[in-house]
Amino acid sequence: MHTYIPSKQYLDKKTILVTGAGDGIGKQAALHYAKFGATVILLGKTVAKLEKVYDEIINNGGNEPAIVPLDLKGATAKHYRDMANTITDQFGYLDGLLHNASVLGHLGPFEQISEQDWQNVFQVNVTSQFLMTQALLPALKKAPQSSVIFTTSSVGLKGRAYWGPYSISKFATQGMMQILADEFDNSNIRCNSINPGGTKTAMRAKAFPAENADNLKTPEEIMPLYLYLMDNDTSTENGQTFEAQPK
Numbered sequence: 616m617h618t619y620i621p622s623k624q625y626l627d628k629k630t631i632l633v634t635g636a637g638d639g640i641g642k643q644a645a646l647h648y649a650k651f652g653a654t655v656i657l658l659g660k661t662v663a664k665l666e667k668v669y670d671e672i673i674n675n676g677g678n679e680p681a682i683v684p685l686d687l688k689g690a691t692a693k694h695y696r697d698m699a700n701t702i703t704d705q706f707g708y709l710d711g712l713l714h715n716a717s718v719l720g721h722l723g724p725f726e727q728i729s730e731q732d733w734q735n736v737f738q739v740n741v742t743s744q745f746l747m748t749q750a751l752l753p754a755l756k757k758a759p760q761s762s763v764i765f766t767t768s769s770v771g772l773k774g775r776a777y778w779g780p781y782s783i784s785k786f787a788t789q790g791m792m793q794i795l796a797d798e799f800d801n802s803n804i805r806c807n808s809i810n811p812g813g814t815k816t817a818m819r820a821k822a823f824p825a826e827n828a829d830n831l832k833t834p835e836e837i838m839p840l841y842l843y844l845m846d847n848d849t850s851t852e853n854g855q856t857f858e859a860q861p862k
């Protein structure tokens with residue numbers, strides 16, 4: 616699965632929503648899903664970035680994407696219900712959902728975590744995923760088979776000093792993925808998570824400002840696993856956590 620090369624257009628007629636699709640790993644995932652035939656719903660905060668991805672998909676000959684400008688920090692259950700209704704009206708159902716967007720928040724000692732930072736990180740990294748997944752379940756259930764991918768982190772699998780709310784939010788993400796996978800076991804919905812590992816993006820640069828980013832994998836290099844888990848014909852895993860960069 617780390618060297619997975621899908622057949623061309625294997626995502627033909629599939630609709631896939633990617634959060635945080637304007638930058639970093641989410642942008643590459645959106646471009647790759649579109650390259651293999653999917654119609655991609657680009658959700659993110661900065662409209663200009665989403666428009667650039669939209670243009671790139673069109674210029675590459677992909678299906679016309681949909682853009683959903685949404686700040687996950689302020690979004691309510693109603694925003695997600697409205698979005699889910701629009702998706703069902705327009706596409707009938709949803710074949711794939713990549714929960715990728717997240718924020719790092721402040722790194723520092725547990726004693727100094729502010730309530731504000733805790734709330735912000737949990738709103739974007741956890742609450743939004745809960746509300747969005749709940750709203751989209753009817754559309755995911757209607758698909759012949761659907762794949763939901765969550766994004767974890769090494770610090771969401773083993774706690775590490777000074778990683779505060781971000782680390783705890785990734786543990787919560789793991790819990791959400793496992794509960795959903797268990798509830799929907801033997802159904803048409805599969806839920807798994809990916810730990811990208813150190814990858815050359817803005818978030819990584821913020822977390823490790825002193826490292827040489829040229830030694831990191833690029834988002835493009837870790838895409839085979841993202842493509843594999845969206846392949847509902849080949850991939851049957853449910854409730855699993857995958858390393859995009861196995862040791």
Ligand code: NAP
Pocket residue numbers: 634635636637638639640641658659660661662664685686687688714715716717718739766767768769810811812813814815816817818819
């Ligand atoms: P990134 O380059 O910072 O991209 C994050 C994306 O999330 C951006 O498109 C951003 O949109 C979006 N986003 C952030 N806050 C948002 C909000 N309030 N509403 C809507 N969208 C929002 O990060 P990345 O490195 O690609 O990370 C992608 C995922 O991988 C994250 O879940 C991260 O935790 C995980 N991860 C990354 C690494 C790594 O080394 N890079 C390692 C482990 C896990 P804007 O650009 O518009 O703000």
